[in-house]
Amino acid sequence: xxxxxxxxxxxxxxxxxxxxxxxxxxxxxxxxxxxxxxxxxxxxxxxxxxxxxxxxxxxxxxxxxxxxxxxxxxxxxxxxxxxxxxxxxxxxxxxxxxxxxxxxxxxxxxxxxxxxxxxxxxxxxxxxxxxxxxxxxxxxxxxxxxxxxxxxxxxxxxxxxxxxxxxxxxxxxxxxxxxxxxxxxxxxxxxxxxxxxxxxxxxxxxxxxxxxxxxxxxxxxxxxxxxxxxxxxxxxxxxxxxxxxxxxxxxxxxxxxxxxxxxxxxxxxxxxxxxxxxxxxxxxxxxxxxxxxxxxxxxxxxxxxxxxxxxxxxxxxxxxxxxxxxxxxxxxxxxxxxxxxxxxxxxxxxxxxxxxxxxxxxxxxxxxxxxxxxxxxxxxxxxxxxxxxxxxxxxxxxxxxxxxxxxxxxxxxxxxxxxxxxxxxxxxxxxxxxxxxxxxxxxxxxxxxxxxxxxxxxxxxxxxxxxxxxxxx
Ligand code: ATP
Numbered sequence: 001x002x003x004x005x006x007x008x009x010x011x012x013x014x015x016x017x018x019x020x021x022x023x024x025x026x027x028x029x030x031x032x033x034x035x036x037x038x039x040x041x042x043x044x045x046x047x048x049x050x051x052x053x054x055x056x057x058x059x060x061x062x063x064x065x066x067x068x069x070x071x072x073x074x075x076x077x078x079x080x081x082x083x084x085x086x087x088x089x090x091x092x093x094x095x096x097x098x099x100x101x102x103x104x105x106x107x108x109x110x111x112x113x114x115x116x117x118x119x120x121x122x123x124x125x126x127x128x129x130x131x132x133x134x135x136x137x138x139x140x141x142x143x144x145x146x147x148x149x150x151x152x153x154x155x156x157x158x159x160x161x162x163x164x165x166x167x168x169x170x171x172x173x174x175x176x177x178x179x180x181x182x183x184x185x186x187x188x189x190x191x192x193x194x195x196x197x198x199x200x201x202x203x204x205x206x207x208x209x210x211x212x213x214x215x216x217x218x219x220x221x222x223x224x225x226x227x228x229x230x231x232x233x234x235x236x237x238x239x240x241x242x243x244x245x246x247x248x249x250x251x252x253x254x255x256x257x258x259x260x261x262x263x264x265x266x267x268x269x270x271x272x273x274x275x276x277x278x279x280x281x282x283x284x285x286x287x288x289x290x291x292x293x294x295x296x297x298x299x300x301x302x303x304x305x306x307x308x309x310x311x312x313x314x315x316x317x318x319x320x321x322x323x324x325x326x327x328x329x330x331x332x333x334x335x336x337x338x339x340x341x342x343x344x345x346x347x348x349x350x351x352x353x354x355x356x357x358x359x360x361x362x363x364x365x366x367x368x369x370x371x372x373x374x375x376x377x378x379x380x381x382x383x384x385x386x387x388x389x390x391x392x393x394x395x396x397x398x399x400x401x402x403x404x405x406x407x408x409x410x411x412x413x414x415x416x417x418x419x420x421x422x423x424x425x426x427x428x429x430x431x432x433x434x435x436x437x438x439x440x441x442x443x444x445x446x447x448x449x450x451x452x453x454x455x456x457x458x459x460x461x462x463x464x465x466x467x468x469x470x471x472x473x
Contacts, residue, residue, distance in 0.1 A: 003289045007349060008218055010369070014428050016040065016348070016379075017219065029215030029223035031341070036428055039379035039409050041226075044343055045205050047376050048228045051253055052203050059201040059230065060194050064182025066207060067163065067173050072181050075313035076306070082177060083154040085133050086213045091147025097213045098133045098152045105140065130154060157210045159223075175209040180335060182206075183231045184306045187318055198320055198331055199242065201232035205340070217290050219341040226340035233331035235322070236304065239279065242334045243301040247282050250297055250336045254284065254343075258374030259350045263287040264296075277305035284338075286346040296346055297338035304330040347377055351429060371429030372452055375472045380430040381408040382468065385421050387437040389414055397436040400446075400461070408472065426451055432471065434464075 001009070011017040016037035020030025033041055053061045073079045085098040133152045142149055159175040162168075176182065183202045190202050205228045215221045234242045247266060255261050269281040279301040285293040307330050311318040319330045351371040375381060384401045386393035394414060401412040411430065413421050418435065425433050433449040440446055445460045448467070459467055 003349070003352070004218065007289075007352060010352075010427065011037070011218075011348065016428075029212055029221070031219060031222060036379040037344075040347070040373075040377060041340060041344055043377050043379065044340055044347065045226075045228065047257055048253070048338075049203070049205065052201075052228070052230055056201070058196065058199065059203050059232075060190055060196060062183055062186055062190065062202050062204045063206065064179070064186060064204060066176050066209075067161070068176060068182060068185065070173050071313060072185055072310075073158065073174055075309045076181050076184075077309070078158060078174075078177060078181075079156070082158060083156050084213050085130060085152045086155045087137060087149045087152055089142035089145060089147045089149055092142060092145040094142060094144045095213060096143075096149075098137060100214065101140070101143075102133065102136050104143075155211075155213060157212065159209045159211050176207075177210050178208050178337070179204045179206045179227045179229045180231060180306070180337065183229065184310050184333075185314075187233070187307060187310075188316070191320070198322065199232065199234040199238070201230050203228070203230045205229075217288070219345040220288065220290075220294070222341060225342070227337060228340055228343075229335065229337045231306075232334040232336075233307075233320070234334060236329055236332045239301050239303070239332040239334065243280055243282075243299070246334050246336050247299050250299060250338075251284050254286075254296070254346070257347070257377055258372070259286070259346060263350055265293060267293070275300075277302060279303050279332075286350075288346070289349060296342055297336060299334070299336045302333045302335055304332055306333060307331060347373065368423070368426060370426035370451055373429035373431070375431040378429040378431055379409060380411045380425070380428060381432070381472050383411040383413060383421070383425045383430050383433045385412075385418065385433055385435045386414050387418055387435055390438075392441055393436050393438070396440055400434065400436070400464075404468075422449060432468070 008017075012019075014036060015034030018032045018034055019026050020032050021027040022032075049061070053059050070079070073082075086095055087098050087101065088095050130152050137149060137152065140149060141147065158177050161173055161175060162171040163173045164171050183204055186202065190196065206226060207224060208227045209224050212221055212223055215223055219225075230246075232242060232246065251264060251266055254264055263286055265285050265287075267283045267285050269278075269283070274281055281298060281300040283295040284297040284299070286296040287293050307318045310316075311330065319328050321328045348371070351373045353370050353372050355368045355370070356366065371378070382404055384397050384404070386397040397412065397414070401410060404410045411425070413424065415421070416424075422433055429451070431451050433451075435447040435449065437447065440461075443460075444462070445458050446464070447456050448459050448464075449456045
């Protein structure tokens with residue numbers, strides 16, 4: 001089994017992530033988060049919100065609607081530009097992203113569904129791009145069945161729906177393909193209802209939908225996902241400085257939450273990669289097991305494009321008046337934008353460890369599998385285990401369980417040998433196991449086992465609160 005197979009199998013078996021609509025043979029590009037997955041995902045969102053909103057007086061939170069006025073997507077350019085070029089096989093009907101197919105051909109390797117080359121959406125849907133792709137694909141046959149391919153068409157990635165009972169052009173609407181636009185259209189509202197002054201930010205976490213031509217690589221690219229986005233509004237001229245600031249802050253956030261630095265890097269976009277409105281862009285990349293470093297988070301200096309466009313399309317003045325300098329300007333915006341699910345995948349993959357148990361420690365058997373997750377991200381913070389099924393031990397353990405349940409998501413387990421129970425917790429990344437044994441009844445202390453080191457410390461019950469708070473929070 002390769003690493004990704006092990007990861008997806010563990011994720012399903014232990015209730016982190018299941019394939020979407022599996023009961024009905026699945027629905028491509030969708031995933032369901034199980035009991036542990038939802039905890040871990042919430043922890044990622046909480047950690048981001050804490051660092052981005054809670055700990056910063058200059059950032060305010062927002063939760064905008066998923067369905068926005070279709071005018072929003074005209075102003076943002078998504079209706080005309082948010083497209084991927086695709087070709088279909090006339091015979092087997094298989095669909096390809098034209099640019100990916102060309103890349104694969106150039107690499108002299110034909111694509112399989114999941115070995116997708118990842119790159120920016122072709123936001124610039126210029127006719128020359130399509131012409132060029134058509135030329136490159138002339139004479140190319142379907143890698144799947146050898147059939148003829150259609151010519152290249154631009155495929156808009158936004159999911160369409162209708163608002164109200166009538167399904168016609170006047171009721172057409174879209175599920176948002178990013179959360180950012182909900183922020184831009186509320187710029188004036190937040191400014192008026194909070195006491196923010198530039199520089200300040202608005203942050204949002206929420207679902208986004210993209211009808212990706214080729215979803216794949218587990219959670220990396222799906223059709224329904226969540227984003228954590230910050231739009232940080234600054235005075236033009238100070239944008240470069242703020243861009244550099246957020247590049248560093250966001251890189252550090254991943255490292256601070258347990259992702260190994262050697263698997264992270266910052267990659268600046270070349271001039272020809274930039275969207276027409278972006279002044280600069282950098283990706284925080286993670287070294288994924290499929291094909292190496294790929295975008296985990298994008299940080300862009302978007303200039304005044306967004307507020308400028310919405311100002312123009314809505315006819316409202318979205319400029320900012322600086323009381324101190326008496327200057328009026330349309331703020332520039334720095335946008336760090338990351339997918340929750342893609343971050344989940346990076347945390348999961350990076351934490352996955354297989355380790356031969358030391359000879360002195362027979363409890364684990366041959367190979368120990370564990371998730372070295374940061375305690376803040378781990379779904380279960382603490383497992384409480386009576387050493388054996390003894391009434392008195394169970395009573396103490398259940399009291400402790402109840403106590404810590406009110407603080408964290410904790411587990412209680414009395415089934416199977418203690419070694420097996422440790423192993424079960426290791427596999428889901430529980431940082432600490434607390435064992436109540438017969439000594440506990442005499443000395444009022446418990447054994448605390450550390451997941452990564454497998455060390456066991458004896459701690460007095462009355463000192464547990466302090467001890468655990470420093471380790472877990
Ligand atoms: P990609 O080039 O990988 O398609 P993008 O540049 O189009 O990504 P953005 O529009 O910058 O992505 O979105 C910001 C973030 O949202 C990405 O860095 C990624 O973490 C996440 N994201 C984007 N598309 C998807 C998707 N289809 N599935 C999961 N996460 C996604």
